[in-house]
Amino acid sequence: MKRIYLGGYTRKKNKGIHILKIDKNSNKINEVEFIKEEGATFLALSRDRKKLFSITTREEGGVASYKLENGRYNLVDTIGYMGKSPCHIYFDEKQSIIYASNYHLGRLDIIKVDDNLEMKIINTINYFANSIVSPDQDSSKCHMAIKDRGDEYLIVVNLGADCIYSYKMFEDGSYKLVAMYNSKAGMGPRHLVFDREGEYAYIIGELDSSIDVVKYNKKTGVFKFVSNISTLPDDYKGKNTASAIKISKDDKFLYASNRGHNSIAVYKIVEKGKLELIQIEKTKGETPRDFNFIKDEEMILVGHQDGLIHLFERDKETGMIKHMDGKCLNIEEIVCVLS
């Protein structure tokens, strides 16, 4: 069974990165390694899992690299003094580059990683635009950067500007902007996920708790709006910020988390780009910030920023999820779940 990596804040009891393994017969989850790291909110892995990268608040904020040696991850390098620590990192395996999205500084740092995992910032993209709808959009807020499925373009999500940018990236960290997608003003795009073919993407709006379904042109990097759907029940009037969005491997189901309503919304992808809301399941914790499929997508593990880890069983045929009573782990302040 693949390992599960948890990153989170270390403001209270949490002290670093938790690496877990699930027993496929008993569903018992054991911690197989713990890495002490300050403010290890977001993580990234190489495909072979021998390279691990983490955000850190050490040295006034930055990124740390770890190498798997003799079954354990050892710290290799830290890029510190980034002003504020980033909120999301993505490892581009092909170009050996880390893209570090900085929410608080509204910028993207482009970090070259050598074979020994020593890192160096080779370029920075600064964003200055912002929307005026929400107080959370008082400046650019770079929330995520990922490559598209074909590894052709880098997609950068700016919550503060209600904007998604597509770039052609070059080995030396230089870039060319090829397209821009503007979401509805005030949506506050946070994360996005592509379907397997990379033909459609689903963008989650933190500030208006909705999902934009968009068609993606793999050749040009252009996104085109298809539809929008809420992540909340119609009658919910409380505060909410939507957080993570994940798609099942078979492209049949989409999952989105709600912080405030404290739930996961489940959608059936009825046909390419068309969503039908089939379930909204409470997560039984406060602020479900991230979640992921585990045990070959038979289960979902939900990490709460203000609560524990909760487990859900998942019906692969119907996509529906069900809380597994008695199955929760005493790990708090979680921001990132990799599996």
Ligand SMILES: O=C1O[C@H](COP(=O)(O)O)[C@@H](O)[C@H](O)[C@H]1O
């Ligand atoms: O989703 C969110 O992310 C931002 C950025 O994360 P941070 O760990 O860099 O602070 C966070 O500030 C915000 O509260 C939250 O909604």
